[in-house]
Amino acid sequence: MSVQVTAEDVNQMLSELGYSVPSIVIDAILNKVNSISDCLVAHNYSEADQLLILIYSACLLAQMQGVRKIASQSAPSGASRSFKYDDVGFKSMYSLLKNLDVHGCTDCLGISCSKKPFFLVVGGRDE
Numbered sequence: 001m002s003v004q005v006t007a008e009d010v011n012q013m014l015s016e017l018g019y020s021v022p023s024i025v026i027d028a029i030l031n032k033v034n035s036i037s038d039c040l041v042a043h044n045y046s047e048a049d050q051l052l053i054l055i056y057s058a059c060l061l062a063q064m065q066g067v068r069k070i071a072s073q074s075a076p077s078g079a080s081r082s083f084k085y086d087d088v089g090f091k092s093m094y095s096l097l098k099n100l101d102v103h104g105c106t107d108c109l110g111i112s113c114s115k116k117p118f119f120l121v122v123g124g125r126d127e
Contacts, residue, residue, distance in 0.1 A: 002037040003050040005030065010058045021062045032109060033058045039105035049100055056097040060111045063090050 007026045014021055033054050040050045094113055097106060 001047060002041050003047050003054065004034050004037060005051065005054040005058060009055060010062070013055055013059055014062060017059065019059075019062065021065070025062065025065060026058075029058050029061045033061065036105045036108065039103070043103040043105065045103075045105075053097065053100050053106060056093055056100070057106050057109055057111060060090065060093055060097065061109065063093075064111070 007023065007030060010026055010030065011021075036057075037050070037054070040053060045053065091113060094111065097111070
C-alpha cells in the first residue's frame, strides 16, 4: 500500500527540529517527495519505512533551501532571536535516509550532503 505524507506531517517534524518553512515551499516539496511512492511500493518497503523515507526526504529538501534553525529566543521585550544552520543534524538525517532507502528511490530527488550551502572566505593580499 502506498503511503503519502501531508504538510501537517512534515511541519510537525520540522517544528520539532526547530525549523519554520513557508507553506508554499512545503507544498512544492511534498509534490516532489510523494512522487516516489510507486518506487517505494514496487520495492516492497513497509508502510513504516515508506513514511520515514518520505518525511526524512521532505525535511532534508526543506533544509537544503537554506532554512535556519532557531537557536534561542527571549522576550519580555528585549525581544531577540538567534539562528543557526544545522549541518550535523542534516548529515545525521541524510545518513538515516540512505540506510532506509537501500533501493535508491530517493536518488531522483537531488538530496545530497554536497548540495548544502558552501561559504568561502578569501583574505586580502599581503604587499
